[in-house]
Amino acid sequence: MGDQKDHSEDFKVQTAKHPNMTSAPLRPHNEQSKDRASKRLSTDSNGTSDGGAGSSTPVELTALEESFRRFAIHGDTRATGKEMHGKNWSKICKDCGVIDGKNITLTDVDIVFSKVKKKSSRNITYDEFKVALTELARKKYKEKSAEEAEAEVFKLIEGKSPIIAGVTRAVASPTVSRLTDTSKFTGSHKERFDPSGRGKGKAGREDIVDKSGYVSGYKHKGSYEKKVNKPTVGKPM
Numbered sequence: 001m002g003d004q005k006d007h008s009e010d011f012k013v014q015t016a017k018h019p020n021m022t023s024a025p026l027r028p029h030n031e032q033s034k035d036r037a038s039k040r041l042s043t044d045s046n047g048t049s050d051g052g053a054g055s056s057t058p059v060e061l062t063a064l065e066e067s068f069r070r071f072a073i074h075g076d077t078r079a080t081g082k083e084m085h086g087k088n089w090s091k092i093c094k095d096c097g098v099i100d101g102k103n104i105t106l107t108d109v110d111i112v113f114s115k116v117k118k119k120s121s122r123n124i125t126y127d128e129f130k131v132a133l134t135e136l137a138r139k140k141y142k143e144k145s146a147e148e149a150e151a152e153v154f155k156l157i158e159g160k161s162p163i164i165a166g167v168t169r170a171v172a173s174p175t176v177s178r179l180t181d182t183s184k185f186t187g188s189h190k191e192r193f194d195p196s197g198r199g200k201g202k203a204g205r206e207d208i209v210d211k212s213g214y215v216s217g218y219k220h221k222g223s224y225e226k227k228v229n230k231p232t233v234g235k236p237m
Contacts, residue, residue: 063158067092068126074162083123088162089113093136095163096156103140112136133157 061069069081071092076085084092093099093109112135116128124132133153134146141149182193193199 064130064154065126067096067157067160068129070161071095083121083125084129085123086110086113089124089129089132091162092157092160096160098133098136098140098153098156100140103142104136108136108139 068084071088072081072084073079074088074091076088090106090109090113093104094106098104099106099109112132113124115135116132117124134150137149137153138146141152144152182190182197183195185193191200
C-alpha cells in the first residue's frame with residue numbers, strides 16, 4: 001500500500017510540471033506505425049525523399065530506343081521491351097537494311113551479338129544494342145568516320161517497326177487454269193456460261209420452254225417478219 005501511494009504522488013508531481021500530459025491521451029503503437037507507413041508510401045509515390053521534392057515526369061524515348069522496344073517485344077508476349085534476344089536482333093538488322101549481303105551478312109550480325117552480350121545472358125540491353133550497331137557501322141561504312149558511320153546506321157533503324165509477312169500468294173498451275181477456263185467446260189457446265197465466260201444465271205440451270213411457235217433448232221427464226229415488212233421498190237415506168 002505504501003508503494004502505490006508513493007507512485008501516485010510521483011504521478012501528481014509530473015502532471016503538475018507538464019499539464020499537457022492529461023489533455024493529450026497516448027495513441028496506441030499500431031496507429032503510430034500506420035501513420036509512418038502511409039507517410040512513406042506517399043513520399044515514394046511522389047518520387048520525393050526527406051530532403052526535398054522530386055518529379056514523376058516520364059522520360060521521353062528517342063526514336064532509336066522506340067524502335068528497339070518495338071522489335072524487342074515482337075513475337076514475345078512476356079517481353080518487357082528492355083532487352084532483346086538474338087532472333088529479334090537479327091530481324092531488326094534485316095528489316096532495317098543493316099544487312100546488305102556484302103559488307104554485313106547474317107553471320108556478322110550473329111558474331112557481334114555474341115561479342116557485346118554478357119556471357120551469362122541470352123539477351124542484350126539497349127546500351128549493348130548501340131554498341132553492337134557501332135561495331136556493324138564501322139564495317140558497313142568503311143569510307144566514313146566512326147561518328148558518321150554510326151549516325152547512318154542509327155538512321156536506318158530510327159522510327160522503324162517489325163515487318164510482318166503477308167499472305168502467301170497462290171501459285172498458278174495448268175490444272176487450276178483449266179478449272180477456271182469456261183471455254184473448256186463440257187456438258188451441263190458449258191451451258192451455264194456464254195462465249196465470253198459470263199454466267200447465264202437461271203437460264204443456264206433450268207430448261208425454259210420456248211413459246212415462240214418455232215421448231216426447236218430452226219435456224220431462220222424471225223426471218224419471216226423481216227421478209228413481210230420489207231419495203232417494195234416501185235418498177236420504172
